[in-house]
Amino acid sequence: DAKTTQPPSMDCAEGRAANLPCNHSTISGNEYVYWYRQIHSQGPQYIIHGLKNNETNEMASLIITEDRKSSTLILPHATLRDTAVYYCIVRVGGNFNKFYFGSGTKLNVKP
Amino acid sequence: GAVVSQHPSWVICKSGTSVKIECRSLDFQATTMFWYRQFPKQSLMLMATSNEGSKATYEQGVEKDKFLINHASLTLSTLTVTSAHPEDSSFYICSALHGRIDEQYFGPGTRLTVT
Numbered sequence: 556d557a558k559t560t561q562p563p564s565m566d567c568a569e570g571r572a573a574n575l576p577c578n579h580s581t582i583s584g585n586e587y588v589y590w591y592r593q594i595h596s597q598g599p600q601y602i603i604h605g606l607k608n609n610e611t612n613e614m615a616s617l618i619i620t621e622d623r624k625s626s627t628l629i630l631p632h633a634t635l636r637d638t639a640v641y642y643c644i645v646r647v648g649g650n651f652n653k654f655y656f657g658s659g660t661k662l663n664v665k666p
Numbered sequence: 667g668a669v670v671s672q673h674p675s676w677v678i679c680k681s682g683t684s685v686k687i688e689c690r691s692l693d694f695q696a697t698t699m700f701w702y703r704q705f706p707k708q709s710l711m712l713m714a715t716s717n718e719g720s721k722a723t724y725e726q727g728v729e730k731d732k733f734l735i736n737h738a739s740l741t742l743s744t745l746t747v748t749s750a751h752p753e754d755s756s757f758y759i760c761s762a763l764h765g766r767i768d769e770q771y772f773g774p775g776t777r778l779t780v781t
Contacts, residue, residue, distance in 0.1 A: 598772035
């Protein structure tokens with residue numbers, strides 16, 4: 556069962572930062588937070604993941620609160636191609652690495 | 667690197683027939699693969715975990731006799747939808763676990779339409 560809560564949709568202006576929140580208040584100490592996105596009719600694409608430290612890669616930044624009960628995915632300069640459904644997933648290491656997807660956030664990047 | 671392919675990308679079949687979908691890890695070995703189903707405007711639902719050389723484990727509510735999974739090699743898992751019905755029409759997505767770096771990589775999906 557999904558252990559995350561995300562807003563169903565968000566709008567963002569092209570070129571601006573997109574900040575996507577995720578609540579995972581029941582997260583355990585050994586559970587990672589993953590972010591994937593799915594562009595219409597395609598397979599999910601990995602974005603970033605973290606355990607407790609903030610992470611950054613070429614696509615995005617992940618900010619995890621100190622109590623780890625929530626996180627925010629930041630796309631620093633959103634483009635129209637970033638329009639997609641973004642999924643925040645909590646994964647337990649060792650549990651065959653299963654992913655249970657929640658409902659995700661539909662990000663609409665507008666010109 | 668870490669590319670996963672699926673074949674076919676879309677398929678139309680008649681009710682009562684069986685359809686096989688292939689999932690391949692192209693540049694890495696995957697002892698574990700996963701199968702998901704996604705209905706329109708819904709999220710991905712995990713169906714089963716496919717383990718190379720052993721039986722698949724199915725999520726609660728998924729009929730193992732209807733959705734046959736075979737993981738015969740370290741790079742190939744197949745999902746066979748047996749006696750397909752229109753309600754089986756869906757987007758089927760696989761993922762492969764890259765054992766060395768412990769990450770899941772997803773295939774592009776297969777659109778199944780049962781008429």
